[in-house]
Amino acid sequence: MAKVAFLGLGVMGYPMAGHLKAKGHEVTVYNRSGDKARQWVAEHGGQARPTPAEAAAGCELIFACVGNDDDLRQVTVGPDGAFSGMAKGSLFVDHTTASATVARDLDVAARQRGCGFIDAPVSGGQAGAQNGVLTVMCGGARADYEQAEPVIMSYARACRLMGPAGSGQLTKMVNQICIAGLVQALSEGIHFAKRAGLDVEAVIATISKGAAQSWQMENRFTTMAAGEFDFGFAVDWMRKDLAICLDEARRNGASLPITAIVDQLYGEVQAMGGQRWDTSSLIARLEK
Structure with missing residues (x-):
């Protein structure tokens, strides 16, 4: 059992911190809104x-799950940031979906203070966080990863070191x-199935048993067909993530034509008032 801190109690961080406590770890929390932290306690x-x-003071591991690069810098190296309270030998694990650049910068800043840093973004959404079955992709030093991995598994079903600092974010x-x-x-x-007069449920039941199968198909087709979009990761956050992807692609020379188009289509969904709809709402612009 470890003495840990968790910074950021949003829709992901709140249940993740709860799983840490349920597994017997000693947990201290911080949230920008103090009311949310008091509610969690x-x-x-x-x-x-x-x-x-x-x-962070006195903790072996400090976890964070905040909004973006700026929020992450604020809670780490900003005024009263976690790095100023961390003891030498402690480890910061960041679950924010952020840029690889900020991950590498914070890795350097942590090591200058005698601490470790792991960038560890997650996949699985709010349901994955609540059910403790997230997939975690990590970047950093192997020794740091091996220290963090058993604790991360409090809320994950899969966790893997992908390479040096920034590799988690790239993954x-x-x-x-x-x-x-x-x-x-x-x-x-x-x-297309609707316009063709097909039974959508029958179509998906059939093609989901073949090569077209996906998690999105299995879990979202019913609500997509019904025009219901209150079931997960918001369009605003997806656009933030796609902006990170496209910015990184400009640096590394990757060609992402479909990603760029879909990013623009999500912009149309935002213009329809769908900023907080989940990402399956792309269908709404086809049927408006």
Whole structure:
């Protein structure tokens, strides 16, 4: 059992921190909104602290799951950031979906302080966090990973070291690139089936047993066909992630034509008022 801190109690971090406490770890939490931290303590026990530095003090591992690069820098190297409170030999594990650049920068900053850093974005969405079955892709030093991995498994079903600092974030970019193209294709398929007068449920029941099968098909086709989009990762967050992917592609020379198109299509969904709809809402622009 470890003494840990968790920074950021959003839809992902709140249940992830809860799994840590349920597994017997000693958990201190921090959230920008103190009310959310107090709510978590009332529900799970543990303790809350008013700053990341105070939450990190005396902890072996400090976890974070915040919004973006700027939020991450704020809770690590900003005023009262966690790095100023971490003891030498402690380890920071970041579950934010952020850029590989910030991961590499924070890895250097942590090591200058005698600490470790792992970039560890997750896949599985809110349901995966609540059920403790996330997939975690990590970047960093192997020794640091081996320290973190048993604790990460409190809320994960799969965890793997992908390479040095930044590799976790790069792997998450691959994940988002694949999902973006897949959801657009599924949207077009369902839309086509409707226009062709087919029984959509029968179509999906048949083709999901073949090469077209996917998690999105199995878990989202019913709600997509019904025009219901309140079941997961929001369009605003997907656009943030795709912007990270496209920015990295400009640096490494990768060609991402489909990803760029889908990013624009999500922009159309936002313009329809779908900023907080889940990512399966791409079908809405086809059927408006």
